[in-house]
Amino acid sequence: MARIKVLDKYFEPCIANDKIQQRVAELGTAISKDYEGLNPLFLGILNGSFIFASDLFRNISVPAEISFIKLVSYKGTTSTGNVITSIGLEEQVTGRHIIITEDIIDTGKTLSSFLPQLMSQQPASVKIACFLSKPTARQFDVQPDYCGFAIPDDFVVGYGLDYDGFGRNYPDLYVLCSPQ
Ligand code: IMP
Ligand code: MG
Numbered sequence: 001m002a003r004i005k006v007l008d009k010y011f012e013p014c015i016a017n018d019k020i021q022q023r024v025a026e027l028g029t030a031i032s033k034d035y036e037g038l039n040p041l042f043l044g045i046l047n048g049s050f051i052f053a054s055d056l057f058r059n060i061s062v063p064a065e066i067s068f069i070k071l072v073s074y075k076g077t078t079s080t081g082n083v084i085t086s087i088g089l090e091e092q093v094t095g096r097h098i099i100i101t102e103d104i105i106d107t108g109k110t111l112s113s114f115l116p117q118l119m120s121q122q123p124a125s126v127k128i129a130c131f132l133s134k135p136t137a138r139q140f141d142v143q144p145d146y147c148g149f150a151i152p153d154d155f156v157v158g159y160g161l162d163y164d165g166f167g168r169n170y171p172d173l174y175v176l177c178s179p180q
Contacts, residue, residue: 004174006167011157011174015149020131020159020173021055023148027129028059031099031146035062040097042066042129043089043118045110048103051160051168052131052148056101067091071114086117098123099146103160104132108142115142131159132173 001013031040042060044053046068057066070087098118105111111128118126127145137153155176157167167174 001172003177004167004170006157006163006174009163010177010179011163011167012177013172014151014156014158014175015173017159017171020148020171024052024055024131025059027146027148028056028061031056031129032059032061035060035064035097035099037062038097040064040099041091041093042099042101043091043093044068044101045103045114046070047168048160048162049101049131052103053101056129065091071110086114093118093121093123095122095124098126100126100128102128102130102144104134104156105130105142105144106134106137108138108140111142112140132156132161 001016003010003012042053042057042064044050044066047070050068053066053068057064067090069089072085072087100111102111115126128142129146130144131148133144133147133150134153135150155163156173157163158170158173160168161173162168
């Protein structure tokens with residue numbers, strides 16, 4: 001695999017798609033085993049999770065539903081800082097077993113803001129499945145229950161992840177590298 005250019009930056013291959021598919025299948029098998037008879041509702045966080053969520057969902061072998069929400073963060077609108085609002089959470093989550101599906105957990109800020117909103121609707125349980133996690137970047141106490149790969153605190157694109165909106169379409173994962 002060769003390096004790629006996304007907008008003004010260069011990225012080099014990091015995790016190949018066949019390795020990603022293998023790991024996502026393992027996660028699907030583990031989740032299917034844990035959620036037997038529970039009819040879980042997968043909640044994909046847009047935009048980044050759409051590819052991971054669709055691959056993961058196709059590896060789920062128990063009855064399950066999937067829906068997507070978009071989280072929008074507003075800066076400086078309140079004294080407490082960012083407010084994150086969910087758009088499109090139409091499904092009834094009360095009493096349901098929820099599996100939040102995220103592309104990457106970085107600082108943990110996004111999910112730590114959203115989780116209380118979700119919990120206020122009294123789901124039966126909430127777990128987090130993420131494609132990637134950057135454990136050393138964590139600033140908020142959010143831990144994934146199912147994680148594809150733990151990676152260093154480096155910027156990555158591909159498999160749904162973007163740099164300024166671009167790069168999501170690459171099947172493999174790439175990491176930022178020095179220009180030349
Ligand atoms: P957090 O709220 O800091 O955990 O950030 C989560 C969000 O930041 C993810 O859903 C991504 O949209 C974005 N993000 C964090 N790290 C990366 C990266 O390396 N590449 C692309 N997007 C990233
Ligand atoms: Mg995102």
